[in-house]
Amino acid sequence: xxxxxxxxxxxxEGRFREQKxxxxxxxxxxxxxxxxxxxxxxxxxxxxxxxxAEREQALKNGDTVSIFPxxxxx
Amino acid sequence: MSxxxxxxxxxxxxxxxxxxxxxxxxxxxxxxxxxxxxxxxGAGIDIRSKENFKNxxxxxxxxxxSHPVSGNALPKYGTAVLVNILNEAGGLPTxxxxxxxxDGAEKISGETMYDTIMSRKxxxxxxxxxxxxxxxxxxxxxxxxxxxxxxxxxxTIWGFGAGCMVDDLDIIAHVDNICDDIGIDTIELAGSMMxxxxxxxxxxxxxxxxxxxxxxEIKEGTPLGRxxxxxxxxxxxxxxxxxxxxxxxxxxPAYDPRSVKGIGVTYATTTMGADHTAGYSVTSNILKVGGHxxxxxxxxxxxxxxxxxxxxxxxxxxxLCVFTAFAIMDYxxxxxxxxxxxxxxxxTSWTVDDWFNLGRSVLKIERAFNAAAGxxxxxxxLPEFFSEPVPPHNATWDFSGDELxxxxxF
Numbered sequence: 001x002x003x004x005x006x007x008x009x010x011x012x013e014g015r016f017r018e019q020k021x022x023x024x025x026x027x028x029x030x031x032x033x034x035x036x037x038x039x040x041x042x043x044x045x046x047x048x049x050x051x052x053a054e055r056e057q058a059l060k061n062g063d064t065v066s067i068f069p070x071x072x073x074x
Numbered sequence: 075m076s077x078x079x080x081x082x083x084x085x086x087x088x089x090x091x092x093x094x095x096x097x098x099x100x101x102x103x104x105x106x107x108x109x110x111x112x113x114x115x116g117a118g119i120d121i122r123s124k125e126n127f128k129n130x131x132x133x134x135x136x137x138x139x140s141h142p143v144s145g146n147a148l149p150k151y152g153t154a155v156l157v158n159i160l161n162e163a164g165g166l167p168t169x170x171x172x173x174x175x176x177d178g179a180e181k182i183s184g185e186t187m188y189d190t191i192m193s194r195k196x197x198x199x200x201x202x203x204x205x206x207x208x209x210x211x212x213x214x215x216x217x218x219x220x221x222x223x224x225x226x227x228x229x230t231i232w233g234f235g236a237g238c239m240v241d242d243l244d245i246i247a248h249v250d251n252i253c254d255d256i257g258i259d260t261i262e263l264a265g266s267m268m269x270x271x272x273x274x275x276x277x278x279x280x281x282x283x284x285x286x287x288x289x290x291e292i293k294e295g296t297p298l299g300r301x302x303x304x305x306x307x308x309x310x311x312x313x314x315x316x317x318x319x320x321x322x323x324x325x326x327p328a329y330d331p332r333s334v335k336g337i338g339v340t341y342a343t344t345t346m347g348a349d350h351t352a353g354y355s356v357t358s359n360i361l362k363v364g365g366h367x368x369x370x371x372x373x374x375x376x377x378x379x380x381x382x383x384x385x386x387x388x389x390x391x392x393x394l395c396v397f398t399a400f401a402i403m404d405y406x407x408x409x410x411x412x413x414x415x416x417x418x419x420x421x422t423s424w425t426v427d428d429w430f431n432l433g434r435s436v437l438k439i440e441r442a443f444n445a446a447a448g449x450x451x452x453x454x455x456l457p458e459f460f461s462e463p464v465p466p467h468n469a470t471w472d473f474s475g476d477e478l479x480x481x482x483x484f
Contacts, residue, residue, distance in 0.1 A: 009147065009151055009185060012185065044361070070143055070363075072147060072148060072155075072363060
């Protein structure tokens with residue numbers, strides 16, 4: 001199945017901004033993080049289709065995963 | 075004009091603006107044009123126990139530097155990093171709070187701003203006051219590498235950007251610079267412009283038109299300029315627009331209250347009017363700092379907003395930048411170091427409880443002031459149009475009055 005991966009801020013360095021990727025069925029958010037060699041402590045926010053997702057969440061075909069490092073503002 | 079702000083000078087001599095609440099208008103009404111301070115021969119700040127203060131300050135500063143938000147993300151990207159986050163989460167108010175996502179978000183994002191600053195030899199990490207160690211601000215140059223603006227913040231970029239459907243960061247930077255120059259709050263003015271676009275005075279997305287209105291009308295104090303410069307509410311009333319995103323006559327900042335419900339509770343209840351900094355629920359709703367409270371659910375939001383309003387009232391009273399809050403909330407040694415600094419400076423023996431009691435008493439005094447001025451709980455509500463669903467999550471504003479009235483039950 002295919003999912004859309006979006007990386008932001010410092011996570012883009014050496015990686016990419018957005019990429020569609022073929023993955024196995026029932027792949028988890030955590031597997032995507034590991035696939036792109038993103039250290040876990042660099043991951044603060046994971047959204048799947050715009051909603052907060054746990055690392056263990058299984059993805060479905062067509063899902064968009066958005067990953068952010070720790071960031072803040074006002 | 076009620077959107078008038080107070081301007082101060084940063085260490086590089088550029089203008090920084092203390093924006094909200096019409097403080098510039100208050101000064102103007104007292105005929106005060108400027109205040110200048112000469113600290114030569116001044117007594118300096120009285121610190122009762124300098125040694126204790128220094129030790130506590132060291133821990134405090136270490137905490138700020140080691141927290142990923144204040145030590146890393148803010149110095150590098152500044153607050154504009156929030157554009158893409160809120161856009162992904164469906165909470166970036168677009169076209170006067172019609173949608174939660176903006177097609178042009180990437181073009182006005184913190185990532186784009188950072189790349190642009192670096193390629194034009196600006197400064198991506200810059201402190202707005204002497205001694206700041208977070209340095210979340212920046213200097214943004216134009217394409218000829220000349221200074222265009224500094225202190226280019228998320229709210230300004232959102233308001234004139236997604237709010238007004240402008241996707242050109244250079245145009246928005248120009249607007250930021252003129253607003254600094256004439257002394258007008260960018261959040262309130264963005265609200266005026268959104269409402270002006272509702273009224274058909276400007277086309278959606280007309281960035282050059284925004285610049286023209288500021289230069290030719292507001293700066294000149296023409297009748298149209300005076301309407302716009304008096305904020306979103308006045309602009310809406312003058313042009314018969316009902317879709318006005320204000321609470322207590324102050325225009326809403328850069329988070330949709332329906333899809334970031336914790337901030338919606340703060341907008342409705344804080345004594346200032348629609349304000350995000352008074353109880354910045356976005357920390358837990360979106361940023362996952364200090365815990366997580368689902369932004370799309372009502373559960374836990376009243377408590378979250380209340381606790382943050384109390385803590386923030388205390389932080390504000392200490393004269394601290396609110397960006398110290400990330401480390402204060404996440405690291406216990408930092409919150410203790412803060413109390414230690416206060417005790418060292420003032421010779422008090424406060425505990426953390428005393429600190430929160432300070433916050434509570436400040437809020438009670440503010441509420442009493444508002445009540446005496448005629449505000450009631452009917453003013454702690456959002457405009458009617460927020461019952462409308464906002465895509466992509468189709469969230470609505472569904473808090474009852476009774477639920478909102480619980481915020482100040484303490």
